[in-house]
Structures are given as C-alpha cells and as structure tokens.
Amino acid sequence: MSAVRIDLAQCAKTWPDGSRALHPLDLTVEGGEILALLGPSGCGKTTLLRLIAGLERADAGSAIRFDGQDVSALPAEARGVGVVFQNYALFPNMNVLDNVAYGLKVRGMPRAGRDARAREMLALVQLDAHAARRIDQLSGGQRQRVALARALAIRPRVLLLDEPLTALDAQLREHLRVELAQMLRQLGITTIIVTHDQEEAMMLGNRIAVMSAGRLEQIGDAETIYHAPRTPFVAQFIGSLCTLQGAAHDGLLVAGDATLRFRPHQASLHAPEPGALTGRVRDRYFLGESVRLEVRLEDGQHLSITAPHDNTHQPGERVSVRLAHFHP
Numbered sequence: 043m044s045a046v047r048i049d050l051a052q053c054a055k056t057w058p059d060g061s062r063a064l065h066p067l068d069l070t071v072e073g074g075e076i077l078a079l080l081g082p083s084g085c086g087k088t089t090l091l092r093l094i095a096g097l098e099r100a101d102a103g104s105a106i107r108f109d110g111q112d113v114s115a116l117p118a119e120a121r122g123v124g125v126v127f128q129n130y131a132l133f134p135n136m137n138v139l140d141n142v143a144y145g146l147k148v149r150g151m152p153r154a155g156r157d158a159r160a161r162e163m164l165a166l167v168q169l170d171a172h173a174a175r176r177i178d179q180l181s182g183g184q185r186q187r188v189a190l191a192r193a194l195a196i197r198p199r200v201l202l203l204d205e206p207l208t209a210l211d212a213q214l215r216e217h218l219r220v221e222l223a224q225m226l227r228q229l230g231i232t233t234i235i236v237t238h239d240q241e242e243a244m245m246l247g248n249r250i251a252v253m254s255a256g257r258l259e260q261i262g263d264a265e266t267i268y269h270a271p272r273t274p275f276v277a278q279f280i281g282s283l284c285t286l287q288g289a290a291h292d293g294l295l296v297a298g299d300a301t302l303r304f305r306p307h308q309a310s311l312h313a314p315e316p317g318a319l320t321g322r323v324r325d326r327y328f329l330g331e332s333v334r335l336e337v338r339l340e341d342g343q344h345l346s347i348t349a350p351h352d353n354t355h356q357p358g359e360r361v362s363v364r365l366a367h368f369h370p
C-alpha cells in the first residue's frame with residue numbers, strides 16, 4: 043500500500059466562544075512525507091493535528107482529504123490514523139504488550155495475531171524484553187517508545203505525533219530524536235509531528251510548516267526556512283536574528299538609517315576600519331563550540347554575535363563589524 047497524501051483545503055477551527063484557533067489554511071502533505079508543525083505555544087498546532095485525527099471537528103467549509111477522499115465526516119477510528127500524544131496516554135493497568143495490542147483488540151483481531159503484531163512492534167522500538175512489564179515500571183523514554191509502538195501496531199495510514207519527546211529530559215530527548223528520525227524514514231508512513239522545538243523540527247521533518255496565531259506562515263525545507271524566511275516572524279522564530287540601524291558598504295557596517303537584519307554568525311569583528319561604525323567588545327562568553335560576543339556600538343546600539351570557538355576578541359577591544367550574506 044502506498045503512502046497516503048493529505049490535503050487540507052480552507053481548513054479552519056472556531057471555538058464555541060467565537061475565538062479562532064485556526065484561520066482557513068491550505069496544506070498538502072505528500073505520501074510518505076514527514077512534516078514538522080512548528081510554532082509557539084497556543085498557535086494552533088495541536089488543534090490542527092486533532093482535526094486531522096478526527097478528534098475535533100473543523101468548521102463548515104473545511105475539507106480534509108486522504109488520497110483525495112474527504113474524511114471530514116469520518117470518526118477518528120475510521121480514519122486509520124496512529125496518534126501519539128505528549129503525555130503518552132498509556133493504560134497503567136495493562137502490561138506493555140497489551141498496551142501495544144490494544145488498538146488491534148478493539149478492531150477485533152484474535153489474540154494470537156495481535157500479540158504477534160505487538161511483539162513485532164516492540165522489537166522495532168527495542169522493547170521486546172519488556173513486554174510483560176507494567177507501564178509504571180518503565181522510564182519516560184521507554185513509555186514514549188511504547189506509545190509509538192502502539193500507534194504503529196494498527197498499521198496506520200497516517201501517523202500524528204504531538205510533542206512526542208517534550209516530556210523527556212534533554213539528554214534522552216536528543217538520543218530519541220535521532221532514533222525517531224531514523225525510524226520514521228524507514229517506515230515511510232505519512233507523518234505529521236508537532237513540536238515547539240526548532241531543532242527537533244529541523245531534524246525530524248522533511249519539510250517544516252511554521253505557524254503563528256492560527257496561520258501558516260511558511261512551509262519549506264529547513265534550509266529554505268532558515269536562509270529565506272518569508273516573514274519577520276519566521277526569521278525571528280527560526281534561529282536568531284540581529285537587527286541594526288545602519289548601512290553596509292561592501293559588507294562593512296557604517297552609519298546609516300536602513301534596518302539591517304542578519305544572523306548572529308553572519309557578523310564578524312575586525313580592527314577599526316576608516317569610515318566604519320565602530321564599537322567596543324563588552325562581554326565575551328565561551329560556549330564550547332562557539333564564542334558569543336556582546337558589542338556596544340559608538341552610536342549606542344547593541345550587537346550580539348556568534349563567532350567560531352577559536353575567536354580571540356576580548357572585552358574592551360575596539361572593533362568594526364563586517365556583515366556577510368545578510369538579508370538587506
């Protein structure tokens with residue numbers, strides 16, 4: 043069975059109190075694609091996922107299609123969607139195997155078949171040795187993998203993951219992120235993964251959809267979104283953005299009244315050059331792989347840049363600034 047393509051057309055959600063979680067949006071997720079939905083808290087990511095899952099009803103006039111078929115009227119169970127939420131939602135009174143087999147039981151699969159399938163899924167997430175354990179005997183990362191195995195057991199046409207790694211501590215999250223990225227690519231199931239973590243979105247998604255206040259701001263691969271943000275919101279949300287009043291002459295920062303926007307690593311410090319807007323290094327923070335330098339310019343503006351780890355500028359030094367590849 044080939045992977046399902048998802049089309050949303052004028053998909054919107056208004057709450058009973060009249061507030062809008064989603065303004066009408068169009069979005070296509072290609073068959074087998076992994077799309078990361080990224081945006082700040084409250085921007086409507088979870089709502090969009092719940093509409094696709096069938097856990098929430100979209101406004102009249104919205105269309106949600108799987109391979110061209112409108113599924114808007116189908117209940118969640120009939121959509122063939124595997125869902126993993128942030129808080130796992132596992133059944134604490136069942137063991138690991140029964141948790142994973144649950145969806146198959148509900149669908150009427152006989153015991154032998156569903157246990158075999160559940161074991162296969164547990165092997166995939168490397169938890170086959172824990173099949174008989176209770177959920178409360180598992181670590182957070184293991185529970186997360188059980189939740190994923192359970193979602194995959196039903197052979198979903200579409201996989202929806204809502205902040206699947208958020209509840210985990212930083213180190214485990216990083217580790218599982220790499221594992222999850224590899225697993226999702228292997229599976230080839232059309233997947234939408236909600237996250238507010240840009241690095242997670244960049245690692246997991248083939249494309250990233252950036253949302254803000256119920257609207258889709260931009261959709262594209264990580265490099266396009268980083269290098270060619272279409273709106274100031276996207277530029278600020280993905281990576282860091284510096285803003286200065288000035289002008290750039292052959293890359294040299296001089297006095298002026300244009301607004302210059304650039305990434306912290308696109309600026310570099312040099313010995314003062316004739317005509318340049320100069321400043322002084324105020325602080326230097328060694329961060330291991332990079333050095334962060336805080337600069338106060340002679341006109342009172344402040345600049346924070348990132349330099350390679352072997353940078354040697356020191357506080358008190360007078361400098362001029364060069365900008366490379368910045369967005370004018």
Ligand SMILES: Nc1ncnc2c1ncn2[C@@H]1O[C@H](COP(=O)(O)OP(=O)(O)OP(=O)(O)O)[C@@H](O)[C@H]1O
Nearest residue numbers: 057062063081082083084085086087088089090238
């Ligand atoms: N059942 C509901 N009734 C009314 N408003 C709701 C309901 N559920 C969510 N909202 C509101 O809809 C907006 C979008 O919420 P949503 O959960 O989709 O955001 P999110 O981007 O997933 O945020 P987070 O990252 O914090 O989970 C928010 O303003 C939220 O308060």
